[in-house]
Amino acid sequence: MKERAIYTEATQCRDCYKCVRECPVKAIRIENSRAAIDHDLCIFCGRCVDVCPAGAKRVRSDLLHARELVRGQRPVYVSLAPSFPAFFQDEPKALVERFRALGVDGVSETAIGADMVARQEQEQLEELYGPRLSSACPVVVELVRKYHQPLLD
DSSP, rough: OOOOOOOTTTTTSSSOHHHHHOOOOOOOEEEEEEEEOOEEEEEEHHHHHHHHHSSSSOOOOHHHHHHHHHHHSSOOOOOOOOOOGOOOOHHHHHHHHHHHHHTHHHHHHHHHHHHHHHHHHHHHHHHHHSSSSOOOHHHHHHHHHHHHHHGOO
16 A cells, blocks of 8 residues: 555544544544544645644655665755745755755755746746646645646646
8 A cells, every 4th residue: 555645643543533623625534433534635734733632643754765765876856845944943055965964966945946847837838728827835736636626727
């Protein structure tokens, strides 16, 4: 089975139902007396993780996979979301140096490449279809994909 981005650590769940009440798309149901995430409905916003007082809702860690990539033969590049300063106490230059010390080959802010791609894509799509709306935010993409399919075009 494919590992899920957000999951429930069943032994930690205390049946408080806070996650059930807080899920904006009602993707959490009670199964076998525990709150279970319906991944077909989940948009991966993380609200359930934030409100769980027992820490039963968790975000999958890809740290081991990242370590394997850095140890491998292929170059590894880190793409930081524009919000990274909110999550890291280091100055941007120090953070880049720390990534380099871990063995990555380069670090960039996602918004730089996204802006370049979005501008080119916008020009091409407007020529073909007229004005379009797009988002690189995974939560917005999942929300539209799962709950507003007519907007996908």
